[in-house]
Amino acid sequence: MNVSRQSPFRCLVTGASRGIGAAIVDDLAHLGYPIAMTARTESDLLAVASTLTVPNLVIPGDVTDPHAADMIVQRVVSEWNGLDVLVINAGEGISAPITRTDDALWARMMEVNLNAPFRFIRAAVPTMKEQGFGRIVVIASVASRVGAPYISAYTAAKHGVLGLVRSAAAELSSYGITVNAVCPGYVDTPMTARTVDSIVSNTGRNRDEVLHTLAQEQGHGKLIQPQEVAAAVRFLICDQGAINGQGITLDGGKVQI
Numbered sequence: 001m002n003v004s005r006q007s008p009f010r011c012l013v014t015g016a017s018r019g020i021g022a023a024i025v026d027d028l029a030h031l032g033y034p035i036a037m038t039a040r041t042e043s044d045l046l047a048v049a050s051t052l053t054v055p056n057l058v059i060p061g062d063v064t065d066p067h068a069a070d071m072i073v074q075r076v077v078s079e080w081n082g083l084d085v086l087v088i089n090a091g092e093g094i095s096a097p098i099t100r101t102d103d104a105l106w107a108r109m110m111e112v113n114l115n116a117p118f119r120f121i122r123a124a125v126p127t128m129k130e131q132g133f134g135r136i137v138v139i140a141s142v143a144s145r146v147g148a149p150y151i152s153a154y155t156a157a158k159h160g161v162l163g164l165v166r167s168a169a170a171e172l173s174s175y176g177i178t179v180n181a182v183c184p185g186y187v188d189t190p191m192t193a194r195t196v197d198s199i200v201s202n203t204g205r206n207r208d209e210v211l212h213t214l215a216q217e218q219g220h221g222k223l224i225q226p227q228e229v230a231a232a233v234r235f236l237i238c239d240q241g242a243i244n245g246q247g248i249t250l251d252g253g254k255v256q257i
């Protein structure tokens with residue numbers, strides 16, 4: 001691996017306590033990178049930290065708190081004197097028909113999936129500009145690319161975050177900073193398990209049948225593994241800077257835009 005800044009990168013991963021975030025932490029740790037982790041539940045973060053042999057920081061926080069991004073980024077920068085890799089992964093998907101998407105649900109989806117990523121990018125950019133190097137990856141979704149029933153708020157937020165990625169990339173490329181997204185279909189994580197539970201309880205359908213239906217949403221008929229998302233993140237952060245403002249879709253070939 002030959003990148004423009006000397007490894008090991010100092011990394012910050014949001015939503016690091018389970019699912020995709022925990023897989024990204026594990027992958028970056030195998031590269032020997034120091035990793036700061038945030039999520040709301042400190043005990044879950046400490047459980048992930050206990051598996052690591054690389055230097056690590058556990059910084060609990062709710063990313064929807066308007067002050068969280070500044071506080072968390074400042075803490076990492078002051079501990080490690082810089083920040084090279086920011087992976088914005090914390091997110092939440094709640095489904096509802098449009099007529100039952102109230103203002104609170106709409107605002108909640110925007111806050112965690114769009115506003116918080118914006119605040120993290122804004123908080124990290126001054127340090128990355130000063131370093132002349134930064135790698136930012138947002139975990140977006142196929143919902144950043146196409147619409148689907150019952151997820152209008154989530155889809156709007158995830159479309160928005162891909163716009164944020166593209167614009168930030170265009171603005172920051174001359175500073176040695178890249179900003180990219182990974183756009184997975186259904187991933188085998190607790191979030192998808194909650195989706196299955198919700199469909200089962202709303203429809204009375206059999207759990208295995210629901211899982212099969214969700215797997216068929218991907219072109220290859222399988223759920224994406226969190227490790228596959230982590231591998232795409234690794235690819236993007238180790239790039240020399242040519243790949244910028246892109247969203248890499250991981251869904252077995254179904255969505256091709």
Ligand SMILES: NC(=O)c1ccc[n+]([C@@H]2O[C@H](COP(=O)([O-])OP(=O)(O)OC[C@H]3O[C@@H](n4cnc5c(N)ncnc54)[C@H](OP(=O)(O)O)[C@@H]3O)[C@@H](O)[C@H]2O)c1
Pocket residue numbers: 014015016017018019020021038039040041042044061062063064089090091092093112139140141142183184185186187188189190191192
């Ligand atoms: N699973 C999928 O099928 C799928 C598909 C496409 C995209 N994605 C995206 O991938 C990302 C991760 O999804 P996942 O499946 O790994 O979800 P998950 O299993 O529910 O994990 C979510 C992580 O984010 C943290 N988090 C959630 N809300 C937070 C908040 N307000 N403040 C701080 N941390 C918060 C959670 O910890 P705490 O609860 O302790 O805070 C947890 O660490 C999300 O952005 C999601 O939209 C997922």
